[in-house]
Amino acid sequence: MPSLLGIDNGLTVTKAVLFDVDGTQLSVARRRVEQLMPRPRFVERDMAGLWRATAEAIREAIAASGRDAGDIKGVAATAHGDGLYLLDHDQQPLGPGILSLDSRTGSIMERWTREGVVEKALALTGQPPHVSAQSALLAWIRKHEPERFGRIGHILSCKDWLRFCLAGTVGTDRTEASIAFTDVQTQNYSQEALDLFGLGELWHALPPVSHSAGIIGGVTAEAARLTGLKEGTPVAAGLHDVTASSLGIGGHRPGTLAVVAGTYSINEVVSAEPRIDPRWSCRNAIEPGQWHDMAISPASAANYDWFLDTLCAREQAASLADGSSIHAVLGEEITAALARPSTLIFHPFLFGSPFGDKASASFVGLRGWHKRGDMLKAVLEGIAFNHRTHVDALRDGFSFDEVRLTGGASRNPAFAQMFADVLDLPVTVTQTDEAAAFGAALCAGTGVGLYASVQHDPRDLLATATVYQPDKFRARELDRRFSLYNRIATSLQALWPDIESLAETSHA
Template sequence: MSKDALELVAGVDIGLTGMKVVAFDLEGNIVASASAPSPQNLPKPYWIERDGHDYWDAFGGMCRELNAKIAELGGKVISIGISAHGDGAWLIDDQFNPTRPGILSLDSRAIDTAAKLMDEHKDDLMRVTGQGVVPASTGAVLKWIADNEPEAIEKASWFVAAKDFLRIWLTGEVGTDLTEASTAFCNVRTQDYDDEAFEIYGLDVLRDKAPQIDACTKVVGTVIDLASRHTGFPVGTPVVAGCHDVDAGAIGAGAVAPGHLAVMAGTWSINEVITDKPTVGDGWLARSFVEKGLWMNMSISPASSANLEWFINTLCAAEADAARREGRSPYAFVDEEVGQTKDSDQPAYFVPFLYGNPYGIDASAVFSGLRAWHTRGNILRAIYEGIAFTHKIHCDWLIDAIDVTEVRVVGGVSNSKIWPQYFADSLNKPILIPEVKEGGALGTAMLAAVGAGAFSDLTAAAAAMGSVSRQIDPTPAGVELMAARYEAFTQQVDLQKPWWAANK
């Protein structure tokens, strides 16, 4: 390798359905990338798991592809960072092998476990950990395993997060980071493990199985020989601790300082604001951000763009396939048809609860207000607006409690010429749309760049590697329209609650 080889940082972004690894230069430009499906197994209703060896195999093949491209370009990776979907749980033995398949954050087997924890221990959970429990929460999942598969706990030497499993196999070093550790067993104020948290969950047995907590930018090991052969990364390449993917996405979007609110419209409705003090409330999870003294307050639900994806794949497959064959986005026709609707049209409404909701109840999706003269464009507009309204529910909880200085929106919404305006008008705030691709991988690569010593801190890395943003301002007419429609939307939700309760 030439001494003048282009220095690159690799950001790995592991999603629930796909994974990617992207090599960036130190100005934030994409130099090479590779991707692969994220393997999943659904052995029973409500169960969504991942086999650790299949996971490692997919990761290795993807990384070899990336490194082949880098070799052709004469580049050199100086550091690696990994982010992944959080929550769920992985248990590994002293040989780093899983004692059972990893449980993913879309898994809901622990719904009764979570409900019982909240019924019996909500006040203590909020006081100590700064957050309640949902079915996919690490604490709820581990409690379910302890109650139903105690042998998996007994065989395990550590419990870790999805990205930590890869980090361990890359470096041979066990650990986690601040963002992942704070999902269950940390004190929200000290940002360290707290014995009382383990006691509240009834999981004292796990205290000695907790991995050490490292700063997200800390180099925690280097690529070992077997991992080098598997991934193509040279032996000795530094690996930083990395972070939860929602934190990486915020960083990639430019949200790195207190008061920055990142809105991510993906499979999940992710809405999170950084603070420099712990701020606890019922509507969000108060977790650690990437360094001590900073917190990421997350208000989330699986009620965002996946609803649009479902509609397109289920009811518009022919149009989507035709667009793909023509080399166009399969979603381009959505903007075209929504653009033909008028604000004066009698609206249709969509409650986007196909996969979950902000209220923690057993609810389903609903179309309402449909009339014979409505077109598909009106229905698609209802989906656009319904998803924007669900994000508003989360954002309002945060904005009412925390001083928000700017709002940044990323995800599927940013690809539309129409949809961002609905977000700005619904929130009645200017929103920034970063012109960035692969934001999660970029945020993780920034952590890797700091770890490699290329930048003094994350703020400097974001300034050098981040992208410019375009601003969407709310309009008086749009704010008035969205306020009226949001009120009707929330009325529809309230009317449905008794029906949902009676028809679980």
């Protein structure tokens, strides 16, 4: 029976997931990948270590599936977008990979804003640069690490590094090619874009572009030895994980809003023409002549994870020990908190925000009688509010009549219902556990001819989906709270730089 392998690498975990050709998940294996933080605002990882962890996960997933590796007809990877993975001219890693949580380029972004580079980039490339964009990171390396800059041979994204490790070929796909250096109108690389960022001499380092389902090579002998895959197994180009998640839940098509509540708040629609606005990025969709419009910020479920790690460590340890779910353990606290009114509002800006990199998280309205459940409810509500900030922006530019929600937190019915109430829209949660990995598998299956196109999903997603209808009373109440949430954030904007400066005070 044919099967497909989808690889999904996030910011902390790399996963290998095997699917039957009908879309049934056969097995999944995970490995944590260490984040390196050598200095404040630096978030990196060892590239060789990432590949070793991924290879181990692939070998385990094959063993757990009970299928022969020869049944795997195609492989594709997806991974976190933005950030930077460099190879030198000998195709060797050139320093650590840089994750999309990195924010070392703040001063560059401030200068680009003053000098009009951000405004020009929006008009040319369809998106403003940001602190973890390849354009900003390369400009930082040019300024601070000129020797490293001079040795750049290939500019890759994370999934392109994994594809190189699998098949030994350098390249990218349309979705990843458009993260910094393409003309939004032509959807092709632009020398003008490179020149705008002061990176004109790097044209040679831009990777060749393939369709996400294009077969770009086969598993090498070395990769086969490390992973247990059969040498020569076809490898597809793969795609950006934002796009892969949308594709994996049936949301990568016009008229549908796909929402991913993961480390990042991701909110995305597909359009038949480019529409440019500073509130979203207009990038290439999978197919030529379509654009993927994404309003995002690093301000979603990572805040929930932080809360669990910081304030629920004992319960987390107990859950790990007895195999129970930490979400179920805390369910009663959340349910009780949802049933009572609260003055507590949380801004989920622990790792970033739509308000710029100076913004920080905060609880406002905290009282002595509030319990942990009230704080957790506020965190979940703040996450949903941050998504609404982006969704409201997209509503100004696009029409959509369906919302599909994915991400680990979407498995919590109370959280999914909160999204429906906050957005005041029906929200569909499909039974897709590994949406991004399946999006990659769809590309691999299309590449080897098992599917007519990436849109020919073999699953009947709606047959097993849950649709959450908004409660009109709760929607009105949450709308009032969202208005206050925004007014508080606006008031704090002038103070966030001063708050940030407290960390720079010398004690000498």
